[in-house]
Amino acid sequence: MENAETAFAKTEPIRLRLFDWWSRYARDLPWRFGRTTPWGVLVSEVMSQQTQMSRVVPYWTAWMKIWPDAASLAAAPKAEVITAWGRLGYPRRALRLQECAQQVAGQYADRLPRDYDQLVALPGIGDYTASAVMSFAYGERIAVIDTNIRRVLSRVFLGHESTGGAASREERQLAWQVLPEDGGPEDIGAEDSGVQEDGGSGRLGLADPKVRLAAWREPPSARWNQAVMELGATVCIARKPACDICPLAGHCRFLKDGLPGLGAGRTRPRQRFAGTDRQVRGAILQALRQASGAPVPRKDLKPLCKDEIRLDRCIASLDEDGLLEIGQDGSLSLPR
DNA sequence: CTCCTGCTGG
DNA sequence: CCAGCGGGAG
Numbered sequence: 001m002e003n004a005e006t007a008f009a010k011t012e013p014i015r016l017r018l019f020d021w022w023s024r025y026a027r028d029l030p031w032r033f034g035r036t037t038p039w040g041v042l043v044s045e046v047m048s049q050q051t052q053m054s055r056v057v058p059y060w061t062a063w064m065k066i067w068p069d070a071a072s073l074a075a076a077p078k079a080e081v082i083t084a085w086g087r088l089g090y091p092r093r094a095l096r097l098q099e100c101a102q103q104v105a106g107q108y109a110d111r112l113p114r115d116y117d118q119l120v121a122l123p124g125i126g127d128y129t130a131s132a133v134m135s136f137a138y139g140e141r142i143a144v145i146d147t148n149i150r151r152v153l154s155r156v157f158l159g160h161e162s163t164g165g166a167a168s169r170e171e172r173q174l175a176w177q178v179l180p181e182d183g184g185p186e187d188i189g190a191e192d193s194g195v196q197e198d199g200g201s202g203r204l205g206l207a208d209p210k211v212r213l214a215a216w217r218e219p220p221s222a223r224w225n226q227a228v229m230e231l232g233a234t235v236c237i238a239r240k241p242a243c244d245i246c247p248l249a250g251h252c253r254f255l256k257d258g259l260p261g262l263g264a265g266r267t268r269p270r271q272r273f274a275g276t277d278r279q280v281r282g283a284i285l286q287a288l289r290q291a292s293g294a295p296v297p298r299k300d301l302k303p304l305c306k307d308e309i310r311l312d313r314c315i316a317s318l319d320e321d322g323l324l325e326i327g328q329d330g331s332l333s334l335p336r
Numbered sequence: 337c338t339c340c341t342g343c344t345g346g
Numbered sequence: 347c348c349a350g351c352g353g354g355a356g
Contacts, residue, residue: 049342055354056341089352096343126343146341165347229341238339282352321351 007157011178014156014251015224021247022227025234029053030061032136032226033216038112039070039104041137045129046097051088053233059088071110073101079293079334082285082323091285092321096124114138135222141182143175144225148232153178155236159253161264180220239263280305280314288324288334295331 030036031044043063047056063084067073073081076098085094100122104112112133113119119130127145134140145167153174154162162171218226235242239262243255254260283304288296298315305311315332318324325335 045341048340050340050352052340052354087353089354090342092351093343124343128342132341144341148341233341276351278350278352285352317351 007174007177010157010251011180014248015180015220017247017251018227018231019220019223022223022230026227026230027053027234029057034218036064037069038114038133038137040064040068042100042112042125042129042133043097045132045136046093046100046124047088049093049129050090056088059084059086067101069110070101070104070112073098074105077336078322079336082334083289083293086289087282087286089282091323093124095322099123100125112137114140116142132225135225136218139182139219139222141179141219141221143172143179144229145172145175146229148229148236149175149225151238152228152232152236155241155254156248156252159257159260161254161261180224182219182221277310277314277317280310281318284311284314284318284332285323288332291333293334295327295329295333297329297331301332 026032029044031040036044040060044056044060047060047063066080066084067076078095078098081094081098082091085091088094103122104110108118114134116130116134119125119133120127125133131142131144132146134142135144147162150162150167150171154160154171157174157178231246231248235246236248241259241262243249243252243259246252246255249255284301287301287304301311301315302308305314315324315326319326322335324332326332
């Protein structure tokens, strides 16, 4: 693609501006800047799938205090895992994360693999999460592709909105094309920098407020990935990008061209939520959490959903997902 | 109404 | 490739 050809030449001034912006405005999230283990990074990524990071922070902090590593999570009762997931949403993620923990504990001696293919083979870990762990936790040079990065790169370098659906081959090519090279003499590598190794007893996920950005140095590719994503999350947002405060405003082809088709080509339309099975499923699960693991008679759930057919369908789907158990008497409870 | 660091099974 | 999956905040 001819655009990617010229894209890399434009990256240096963009990188300088973006890194400066990152050093000033990066959110001080507790799993950033070398304050947690690769496992802690993975937990943060899974929790952040389709969920705002600001909502994730308290859940992540509590979770990592209870289960600081894969082995401890692997041994936990499911009911406790589902309860600790709280109202983060998509609770199947919690069970997959525990399955993931069991595989990491059992197959990899409680050390998260530093290998994309091994990561992406784990439950609940797709291309994005595997790439994010490789980049953010291990400092490996790999293009991270999520909706934010796709939107930002497409706007800045191609001048148009990213397409809906899965990432195209061109989008992946662009992400690799503009990804900074690592390994320069001033680039502190993963080995001797703070890019963390597993097993440190002092970094079990509780953020040390004294550890600041200034003491942390990651490879340029990892910083690039995080900074592009951060820009997409806080400035270069989908509908109303804040171009007036954007550090890349002077280098953005999309802005120069007058924001053509702003908001078009977006991802697939969101599903409605009110009155859907998802809402009912959430209400059922919340009721079971509040029962503290004790069985709940089915009739007690009737107020949650007037439609009995829907209620039964949701109970059945939660059962299939392994998110609840149905007793002999038909009562419901969180699984063991 | 919109959006949000996706992943999985059909 | 598509539908389904939570919930909160703007």
